[in-house]
Amino acid sequence: MLGAPGDSGGGWFVDVSGVFQLAAITSFANIFPGYGSDTDATFLSPDNLSWIESTIAPRPVGDYDSDGGVDGQDFLTWQQDFDMTGSGLAADGNKDGSVDAADYTIWRDNFGMGVPAAFASTTVPEAASLVLLLMALACCNSSRSFRRAHRQR
Amino acid sequence: MGTVDGGVATFGGSSVLINEHWVLTAAHALIANDGKLKSFSEGYRVGVTDNFLNGLGENQHATEWFLHPDYLSIGNGPDLALLYFSNPFTTVILTQMYEGSVQVGNALSMVGYGQPGTPSTGLLPIDGNRRAGVNSLSGIDRPIGYIEAEFRGPSESGF
Numbered sequence: 001m002l003g004a005p006g007d008s009g010g011g012w013f014v015d016v017s018g019v020f021q022l023a024a025i026t027s028f029a030n031i032f033p034g035y036g037s038d039t040d041a042t043f044l045s046p047d048n049l050s051w052i053e054s055t056i057a058p059r060p061v062g063d064y065d066s067d068g069g070v071d072g073q074d075f076l077t078w079q080q081d082f083d084m085t086g087s088g089l090a091a092d093g094n095k096d097g098s099v100d101a102a103d104y105t106i107w108r109d110n111f112g113m114g115v116p117a118a119f120a121s122t123t124v125p126e127a128a129s130l131v132l133l134l135m136a137l138a139c140c141n142s143s144r145s146f147r148r149a150h151r152q153r
Numbered sequence: 154m155g156t157v158d159g160g161v162a163t164f165g166g167s168s169v170l171i172n173e174h175w176v177l178t179a180a181h182a183l184i185a186n187d188g189k190l191k192s193f194s195e196g197y198r199v200g201v202t203d204n205f206l207n208g209l210g211e212n213q214h215a216t217e218w219f220l221h222p223d224y225l226s227i228g229n230g231p232d233l234a235l236l237y238f239s240n241p242f243t244t245v246i247l248t249q250m251y252e253g254s255v256q257v258g259n260a261l262s263m264v265g266y267g268q269p270g271t272p273s274t275g276l277l278p279i280d281g282n283r284r285a286g287v288n289s290l291s292g293i294d295r296p297i298g299y300i301e302a303e304f305r306g307p308s309e310s311g312f
Contacts, residue, residue: 007166007167007263007265007266007267007268008166008167008178008179008181008182008232009165009166009167009168009169009177009178009179009182009265010166010167010168010169010263010264010265010266010267011167011169011177011248011263011264011265012261012262012263012300012302013251013261013262013263013264014251014255014259014261014262015260015262016251016253019249020249020262021248021249021250021251021252022169022171022177022248022249022250022251023251023255023261024300025169025177025178025179025232025233026167026179026263026265026267027179027181027228027232027299028181028227028228028232029267038291038301038302039263039301039302040228040294040299040300040301041299041301041302042179042231042232042233042299043255043293043299043300044250044251046252047231048221048231048233049250049252051221051222051231052171052177052233052235052250055219055235056171056172056174056175056235056237066219086196087196087214087215087216088196088197088215088216088217088218090217095216095239
């Protein structure tokens with residue numbers, strides 16, 4: 001039977017006219033020796049479905065903060081992640097495992113994508129400013145401790 | 154279904170492929186109750202397999218991961234996380250999301266790699282097999298958003 005250790009993340013499905021639709025994700029179980037368990041799952045309520053749909057919706061390249069548009073906030077995300085390495089880095093636009101100048105270029109080239117015109121700035125940091133910024137970040141990063149690479153939205 | 158894993162010998166939990174690029178799993182499969190990421194040396198790897206002890210089948214490492222913003226700990230907030238894979242899974246059957254409501258007594262089909270057993274055997278050690286079973290919904294905790302299914306032997310109350 002299910003719902004015991006190891007099943008976390010498993011799917012609970014509702015049969016809708018022969019099509020099994022995902023309704024919940026297994027979370028935890030209280031084990032009762034001798035016969036089984038009580039198992040709890042997170043129901044995919046409208047709020048949870050909304051979070052899932054908004055998260056998996058196609059995002060423009062360079063949208064490092066996953067808000068649906070490429071704007072100044074994504075530059076700040078790139079700045080914060082600069083020089084970090086690993087998987088799952090928010091500002092690793094080219095998915096090469098490091099956040100570097102190439103990811104800045106991706107952000108710059110896509111600036112304004114997905115952002116309502118009324119809210120989009122028309123200027124991006126210029127190359128000279130970028131050089132100064134990179135130098136500053138290099139200094140900062142020399143003493144910066146490892147930070148978690150995952151993204152909590 | 155797949156596994157959230159840091160290596161063939163390390164099992165983090167079950168998960169559901171909701172399309173070619175995205176996997177839905179439990180947040181606590183990625184993050185411990187102290188709020189720290191679980192330290193899988195290889196990162197989060199998901200495989201599509203019938204038995205994770207025999208191999209992960211088609212598998213790859215997650216490119217990005219997202220925790221539900223309201224998740225705090227097990228039983229406290231939506232225990233949900235999404236994993237993104239830049240390369241699509243090919244052995245995938247698209248999962249439709251259920252948008253309706255549920256009631257106590259509804260039959261739900263559960264799929265995962267959980268511990269096996271029957272009322273006569275009790276819980277048995279994990280053998281790596283993916284299984285499916287049907288149980289009826291026995292409780293709904295609306296404020297938290299959790300639903301519950303009880304597994305009882307014939308001689309137990311609530312069977």
